[in-house]
Amino acid sequence: MPTGVAIRDAREQLFDAAERVLLRDGPSALTSRAVTAEAGCAKGVLHRHFADFDAFLAELVRDRIARIEQQSATLHEAAGTGTVAGNLTDALTALFGSVAVAIVGLITSRDELRARLRRTTPVGVPVLTEATAVIASYLIAERERGRIAAGADIDTLAPMLIGTGHLLFADRHSAPPDAGTVHKAVTAVLAGACP
Structure with a gap:
């Protein structure tokens, strides 16, 4: 996703993406990169809303x-x-x-x-x-x-x-x-x- 494009409901979009990765590939595949790739957004979006991946x-x-x-x-x-x-x-x-x-x-x-x-x-x-x-x-x-x-x-x-x-x-x-x-x-x- 290009920089500067607003994401509606970013938290929920990231949560839903994490859920899909988790269900499809299991806990070991759940990384910040996998979540943001699944959500179709830049990795920085996750870190803009959360202190770190464990948060x-x-x-x-x-x-x-x-x-x-x-x-x-x-x-x-x-x-x-x-x-x-x-x-x-x-x-x-x-x-x-x-x-x-x-x-x-x-x-x-x-x-x-x-x-x-x-x-x-x-x-x-x-x-x-x-x-x-x-x-x-x-x-x-x-x-x-x-x-x-x-x-x-x-x-x-x-x-x-x-x-x-x-x-x-x-x-x-x-x-x-x-x-x-x-x-x-x-x-x-x-x-x-x-x-």
Whole structure:
């Protein structure tokens, strides 16, 4: 892109480009040059908006965490409707069918990125920690409606569902699992928790 040409929504354009590189080529291919080439802009554009590449990556992760938190509202609206397993199947598919699995790989492969994210997510793995909180909140809402057993251990169920979902979607080289496979896993995790 020629110098002096304004880029509309540069941050979002760079985030989307990073996501495409991450999904297509994996965390090791994610460099500032790869991102700016994918975005079709000069490398200086990234450094005009972010102090360095790890600052860019930290903001990318935080932006994707905000999207997960927005999905929380959709999941909460589903409480009391459909089936608990169906709602969780949809939520896990939406979460892990996106870039979340690739972002977890990125976080685990970059020490400086993890250190920066520790400032806002002091425990757990960013993205997975927030997703677990969303699932736990939904399970509590369903428990209040009597669709999850009063004695169900939500603090155990939520991370089990996130871990199961993550493992089902983790292989980025194969086709994602179909809804039936995800539903079967969710049903197995919820066994005994639904009255």
